[in-house]
Amino acid sequence: MSMLLLIIGMGLCSFLPRYLPLAVLAGREMPAVVEMLLKYTPPAVLAALVFPAVLTPSGKGIELTLANPYLIGGAITFAAGMISKRFLLSTSIGIAAFYVSRWLIG
Amino acid sequence: MPFLASAIPMGIAGGVLGLSSGLSEFATLGLAMAVNSGTAQFVGFALIADGASWPAIILTTLILGLRMLLYSTILIPYVKEVPQRWRVVLGFGLIDEVFFVAIDRLRNGRLTHHKHLFFLGASGLLYVTWMTCTVIGMSLGSAVPDVEKLGLDFPVTAMFIAMLAIGLTNWRVAAAIGSAGVTVMLAHGLPYNLGVVLAAIVGAAVGAGCELATRKNAPKASKEKENVA
Incomplete structure (x- = not known):
């Protein structure tokens, strides 16, 4: 029974953040400051997820070395994105770079 | 696909x-x-x-x-x-x-x-x-x-990085990204990944703050509305 509640709770927690903005915010004028905050929230959230994933992939301190495939793959994805401004292209290049450097590092 | x-x-x-x-x-x-x-x-x-x-x-x-x-x-x-x-x-x-x-x-x-x-x-x-x-x-x-041994967690990270790079069109976005990144690294000791929430708030506030500051100096700039992601 408690497992059922946990599943329902997790379901709601992953559904509501996706649905509420679509339901409530769409089609309304928002105050300029709120609009500005919303504009910078995506890059801020992305940065908050990306920095640890790339710098501390194993969760054991910062790995700022060439032996860290996450860092190499991440840097190449970023460079490709800055140059090409194309999503699928830069993601594919980055993922390829990640696996190649993983394989080289062994 | x-x-x-x-x-x-x-x-x-x-x-x-x-x-x-x-x-x-x-x-x-x-x-x-x-x-x-x-x-x-x-x-x-x-x-x-x-x-x-x-x-x-x-x-x-x-x-x-x-x-x-x-x-x-x-x-x-x-x-x-x-x-x-x-x-x-x-x-x-x-x-x-x-x-x-x-x-x-x-x-x-x-x-x-x-x-x-x-x-x-x-x-x-x-x-x-x-x-x-x-x-x-x-x-x-x-x-x-x-999953971790095969590195299957990297593709999602790569997608996020590509989104960041494509959205990085001006220094205000760079400030938001940089401040959120520094915050999340400094706050890694917080329980339940609260560092991510904190970093998101800091980054959004820094970005919005930079924009407010530029708008005051140059009211014409308020017309621009770039897509950030």
Whole structure:
């Protein structure tokens, strides 16, 4: 029974953040400051997820070395994105770079 | 669709992980169907296996949901003419892969008619694939190696980085990214991944603050409205 509640709770927690903005915010004028905050929230959230994933992939301190495939793959994805401004292209290049450097590092 | 191909091993791994974390078949599939989010599902299984308390599990799911909050916020301008009941379906089906494919097409102007039908098709297809693979994974048992060893966690990170790079069009965005990045690294000791929430708030505030400062100096600049993601 408690497992059922946990599943329902997790379901709601992953559904509501996706649905509420679509339901409530769409089609309304928002105050300029709120609009500005919303504009910078995506890059801020992305940065908050990306920095640890790339710098501390194993969760054991910062790995700022060439032996860290996450860092190499991440840097190449970023460079490709800055140059090409194309999503699928830069993601594919980055993922390829990640696996190649993983394989080289062994 | 390359994303469909990446969903297959992830879905299978999810099924394996669910059983090995001590859940029943029913609970594993139920959880996968209810959350419809690979990341939330994987983290959930890991926490359940660790014997984490349910408030910690729920809170972590919510924090992971922040990402979804940003997807739906970005999509707001595109759903104005979509009826409310359709938005429920769109919201449920709004996962990383669907968002990336959809936003790409919406921005290129390649998707103008029947947007919600495109969304429904893409998310429905991924949903069915994911659940099928979960069942396959459960039947395979523990024969499949773990996700981290294969580096299957990198593709999602690469998608995020590409989004960051494409959205990085001015110094205010760079300030938001930099401040959020520094905050999250400094705050890594906080429990329940609260550092991510804190960093998101700091980054958004820094970006908005920079924009406010420039607007005061140059009122003409208030006309610009760039897409950041």
